[in-house]
Each structure stands twice: as structure tokens, then as C-alpha cells.
Amino acid sequence: MAILAESTTNRILVTISGVTEPVILERLFYKENNWLVWTGSGFADPLDESTIPLPINAGDFVDSFNLTSGLYQYRIHKADILEPEYKDYQFCCWTKFGVPDAVGYSFNNYKVPEGSWGTIVTPDDCRYTFLWGTDFKAANGSYFTDEQIQWFIDAATREMERQLNITIVKKRIKSMATIESKHLVKGVDYDVEETPYDFSYRKIQRYGMIQTKQRPILDITRCTLINKGQSDDVDLLPSVIPDKKNGVIKFMKRPFKPNDTWFGITDAISRYGSETWNPHIFYVVDYDAGFENSDEVPSDLRQMIGKMAAISLLNVIGDGLMSGFSSSSLSMDGVSESFSSTQSATSAYFGARIAVYQKEVQEYIQQNKYKFGFYRIGAL
Structure with a gap:
């Protein structure tokens, strides 16, 4: 039994697979704490006595009921289970709909989706905090997607695990x-x-x-x-x-x-x-x-992983925008100006921020290499 959700312009497509029996579908909005259940005419509070859940079959389900900009999560359980427990549910991750406010730990509004470990930092944390002021758009007008940013975040998490010799993701x-x-x-x-x-x-x-x-x-x-x-x-x-x-x-x-x-x-x-x-x-x-979920990760470790992901993103985005300046000159007499550019690592477009982030990450690793470990000392 599996469930996936994908957002479109004005609706969310929910795909249910791996089950032959009817299931009960529930939805959660990220700013709320209670799950709503599908009734056939919309999603309603299951604690309301007038609410009667309507089972649905596996396949595609189109949700366009009272959607507002934000994050949504869906879960299902078999319809023949009248009082489902946590283990009876199958969850999907957060699905972004519309143009919601920035969501992340740096905005103090991220919640770990049920049934998931979560993420160290969110794409919005990278985009609007660690890379504040950076336009995630190439010279040809194409944008960096959340999925691309998340890939760099996951890679940075694994790299930090290796550097500190610890397990972060459970x-x-x-x-x-x-x-x-x-x-x-x-x-x-x-x-x-x-x-x-x-x-x-x-x-x-x-x-x-x-x-x-x-x-x-x-x-x-x-x-x-x-x-x-x-x-x-x-x-x-x-x-x-x-x-x-x-x-x-x-x-x-x-x-x-x-x-x-x-x-x-x-x-x-x-x-x-x-x-x-x-x-x-x-x-x-x-x-x-590891840590039980991403909420349990220490804030200093979270910040360094975000900066490590930002370094990789800056390396890629910088070349996508324009080359770095290697030299420039200005002549006032003839009012002429000239400059030359390069894509070398030392003269990257975001070279200054990359250098600062690299130094901070390296110092953190050196100072905290054994913070999560120990020295075993025994008597001979």
C-alpha cells in the first residue's frame, strides 16, 4: 500500500497503489493539527458526529476541495479497520500547493510530516536564509526547483555524517x-x-x-x-x-x-x-x-549542514548566472571601462560567500569531531 501526491495549478493529484480493498483518505494542512477525512463532498472533521467517511478505491484521486496556498499531507488506511492505529496508516510527504509562505526551521514553521523523518533544512531555508539575496534563476530564465535543492540538502547531510562519523538520519x-x-x-x-x-x-x-x-x-x-x-x-x-x-x-x-x-x-x-x-x-x-526525526537535530549541526548545502548550490548557481570577475579597469579621460571574467574556482561569482561558508564548516568539523564520540581509555 502506497500513496503519492503531486501538485498542479489548481488541484492536487493523489495516487493510491498497492492495495485492492477500499481505503479511507485523510488530509492535513500544515498550519493545523487535526486530520480531515474524505466524505464524498469534501474533507470534514472525523470527530463530528455528522461526518461519514467515504471509502475510495486505488487509483488517482483529484483533490480540489477548499485548497489554499500551503503544504498538504495525505494518509490512507484500509476501510475495514474501524479504529486504525498509527501502524495501519500509509503516509505521503508534504506537498506544496499554490504560492505559500516560506516554510522552514529558520522561519519557525516547519513540522515533520507524520510517517517521515523530515529534512535537516528545507529548500526555503536554503533559498531565503543561507542564500539570501541570491536569484535562483539562470541566464536563460530557468529556475532551480525544490527537488533540485533537496538533492543538495540530502547530499550535504550524508557528507556531514561521514565527516563527523555519526548517523543523523534514523x-x-x-x-x-x-x-x-x-x-x-x-x-x-x-x-x-x-x-x-x-x-x-x-x-x-x-x-x-x-x-x-x-x-x-x-x-x-x-x-x-x-x-x-x-x-x-x-x-x-x-x-x-x-x-x-x-x-x-x-x-x-x-x-x-x-x-x-x-x-x-x-x-x-x-x-x-x-x-x-x-x-x-x-x-x-x-x-x-541517529536522531528520532529532524526536529531532534541540534541547531548548530543543522546550520552547518545548511551552509554545506549552500556551498554546493553557490558553485552551481554562480556559473549559471555569470562568470566571476577576475579583473576590471576604468579610465576617466576617455570614459572607457573594461573588465574580464573567468569561471575559475578562486574567482567564482559567489566566491566570497563560498569562502566564508567553507571556513565556518571546516572550523565546526574540527571543533566538534569528538563532540559526538569519545576516547576509550583503559588500564593496562
């Missing part, structure tokens, strides 16, 4: 062992596949923790010690204490310092197995990483 991470045992489907049940973590008795005794490959941690759904030579696994989830910001799983119940006796060593590592005698022991960890 990802569902499953271990290979979980995927194989439950036959999970990528993109439906999980986003990222990870191999099991190697067990090390020395690390457990010294540090008592596992450092996850991605951070920050949102939730841990499985932490199991598996022994490929035995059928019994050890569920460690009840003893887990996550350091979510730094991506560290600590164990509340971990081995005590073993004494020199055989029984002391055995008791200390019995919960975790012996690295020496059982090298085929691994941790299976399933967890969610």
Missing part, C-alpha cells in the same frame, strides 16, 4: 544473524546490515562495554551472546545500559576480577564464555541509530 540496524533467522527484507524491516561483534574477554573485563559501529543510539532491541558451537544463547538485553550519545553499550552485570583459581576464572567469565577456549563467540546487536 536507521534501523539489524545483525546478520537476525536477518538470516527471521528472513527480514531490507528497506522494509531494516535499513543497514551489520556483522556480529567479536567477543573479547579482555575488553569485557577491562571496559565492560561494546562500541557500536553507528551512533548516537536511539534504541536497542536485541543484545545476545551467541555460541556457534552450542544452541543456547545468552540474552544480555536485561543487563544493558546504553550510552546513547556516544554509541556505547555498557553491561550492568559483567565479570568480576577473577582470582588465580580455576573456579574464580570460570565464575567470572561463565556468563560471557571463554575467549581462550571458545573463540566462536559473538554479540548479536540490533539497534536504531
